[in-house]
Amino acid sequence: MKKIKNLLMILICSVVILSMSIASVLSADKGISYSERRELKQFSSLGETSILSSEFSKEVEKYLLDQMPLREGLRMLDSRIRLNVLMQSDANGLWAYKDQILKNDQPLNEKQVAYGINLMNRLIKTNLQNANVFYSVIPEKTYYVRDKFKHLKFDYNKLENLLKNGVEGASYIDIKDTLELSDYYLTDTHWSQDKLFETVDKIAKSMGSDAFIIPETEYEKHTLDPFYGVYWSQAAIGEKPDKLCYLTSDYTENAKVYGIDPEVLKNQFGVNDTLEKKVYATDRFGKMDSYDVFLSGAQPLVTIECENAKTDKELIIFRDSFSSSIAPLFAGAYKKVTLIDLRYMPSMLLKQFVEFKAGQDVLFLYSASLYNSSMLLK
Amino acid sequence: MLFSSITFIYFFLPLTALYFLVPQKWKNAFLLLVSLIFYFSGEPVYISLLFISSVSDWLHGLYIESHRGKKSAKVALISAIVINVLLLGIFKYTDFIIATINTVFNLSIPLTGIVLPIGISFFTFQTMSYTIDVYRGEAHAQKNLISFATFVCLFPQLIAGPIVRYTDVAKELEERSSTIEKVSDGIRRFCVGLGKKVLIANLLGELCADFSQSQDKSVLFYWVYAIAFSLQIYFDFSGYSDMAIGLGKIFGFNFPENFNYPYISRSVTEFWRRWHMTLGGWFRDYVYIPLGGNRVSKLKWVRNIAVVWLLTGIWHGAQWNFVLWGAFFGVVLLIEKLCISKWLSRLPSFVGVVYTSLLVVLNFVVFNANGLAGVIKDFKGLFGVGDIPMVSYEALYNLKSYAFVMIIAIIGCTPYPRMLWEKVTKKAAVVLEPLGAAALLVISTAFIVNGSFNPFLYFRF
Known part of the structure; x- marks a missing residue:
């Protein structure tokens, strides 16, 4: 019996090790992990590090980790064991509550916020002197469970106080009460477009354009599924996917969406993209980030032109990814909505691409986490 | 390369399995080769230290054996120890010493920034123990450099122990079998x-x-x-x-x-009989007992304990908190041995x-x-x-x-x-x-x- 046990030990463990090694060698390198939304390390990149450097073995390990066979299944196994066997409260900082996947937050970083405030003040002073400037904070979904989960660290009151005391020449719009946990996707960090009417109304009221906002009844709802949000892939705990929802109206259907001139985009930003875009780029669904359906995702500059809008007013939104889904809901009330993402568009170049005029409505609409990492803004 | 890495488990280990196909007389050479690959992957440059340490102690061992009983054997032993201690001192403690001098004398001598070679504390102790054992006549000098280098570089214990002494594996270096069991x-x-x-x-x-x-x-x-x-x-x-x-x-x-x-x-005394036993044994056999152990006056015995525990502390790291850590254990051990051992046992x-x-x-x-x-x-x-x-x-x-x-x-x-x-x-x-x-x-x-x-x-x- 002992001999059989010993043989089985050698056989089973050798099969596990060798099958993984052989599969790893024989399988072609995967370029992208759609579930993790990142490019995977390639064998060819190993040549960039000298073999005489101790970094080389670290790079090899990174490559092997990225190209590990059954990677997705192994990641899910890790999360399942952490949550269900070891009874941990979270798996790699993520946990599920009422089907919502939530992520532990970071404490408020006052230095980062101060940087953001300085940048906003500089922009207001140099470009937006005669505009109607507003700013708001999009709460992360953990904001709505913080009474239950006291360990959450982000101090929203302090952030609001820092902004109110620091930002000059702009009015604060508090949208926290217009949202609730169920307004966010279960598996993603973002809000769902069909749940934003109260938020849009509050923002529009503050800017004096609420009379022209297109009512919910004029929209047609469409869904795309399965939508695997960013937390779904990070958590790897196998929660059910969402349905991505987008709303169309006459205004969104007839709107024209432009990015930056492709030549300029290529020369100045090193990016290849078309000039004309769509309000809803449904062909992006199921790619690396399905939320890119909204205005084709992250762009330095996007303009929505709506010829049949109810007013000739213009709205400029300094934004992060959340604004991609809320901006189309302003389309009927504004003839032109310009979205500027300062993570990709250096503020020094703004005048080259955007015409700032008196009377424009301007909204700095950033999520709490972006305020907390404002140094990403250029 | 960590044992708990994909590189090690799924690529290095299958490579080492070729060991079982290699003829008996080449097995040590094969193990040496894969051990060098293992070390090279983490420390490509400092692999030279492994060569220096191996060759130095191998030569010293041969010399000591051929001059056994003569004064020159003792000189060779001291020479081998000095070389190992110097290697350890230069690569592990230089910046610690400079930083301490700077603090005590309010100077600003620039630090060297020498990076600690992986496993140096382990392999220098192993090679030192070999030379000392040869000097004491507890081990025969290894005549084959490949076999000796295999002992020093053997990848399972190379970078983090256990501290394997030559006497532990001397027979197995010459003849060993890998049974299914x-x-x-x-x-x-x-x-x-x-x-x-x-x-x-x-x-x-x-x-x-x-x-x-x-x-x-x-x-x-x-x-x-x-x-x-x-x-x-x-x-x-x-x-x-x-x-x-x-x-x-x-x-x-x-x-x-x-x-x-x-x-x-x-008791803490018992704890140190159960924790990092190979390090405790090393200090016992190569420091504590040569200093006289407990067969000396009480004052010298206290000194011996103090020396061993300060060395144990500093061996763990070139920072004062490690010295304090070792000193704390030394003091507790003294208190236990002198005052409360009987009380603790009850x-x-x-x-x-x-x-x-x-x-x-x-x-x-x-x-x-x-x-x-x-x-x-x-x-x-x-x-x-x-x-x-x-x-x-x-x-x-x-x-x-x-x-x-x-x-x-x-x-x-x-x-x-x-x-x-x-x-x-x-x-x-x-x-x-x-x-x-x-x-x-x-x-x-x-x-x-x-x-x-x-x-x-x-x-x-």
């Missing part, structure tokens, strides 16, 4: 060690990392951290030792045990274990502190000195999140899980043991793939 035992031991390291130590390490980054510390959080770190270092180091011993078995070596359930000790086992654990946990806070200032800060936190709350939400969250892991770890520090496993699997061991080992392998792989937190604490020594 040994290979099977080795694989089982490796998988258990991997599980201890990846599934327990790394998770507890995440808790310690959360603590150090926390801005919401409390007395409770300090104690949770102190206990978690004490468990982490045990599972980290004993897990690594298990993997090393297991790998040794696969290639036909019997390495000495390094841990024997230290957290069930009823105490119920449970009380003794609590007493020892408390002292060990507190001293591991010293061990892991960021210098002496960090020691003071951590102790203030542990005892609620200053403006620190008793409890914080983050402490409660982490305690809840890691409670089960900590309970598993605490139970895992005792022999009970092993006894239970042997009882449960008695009838079905033929299937359960291989499946258990394979499950540990797969689950550990999942944790390695999904997590980036995979340090190894003893690499810095």
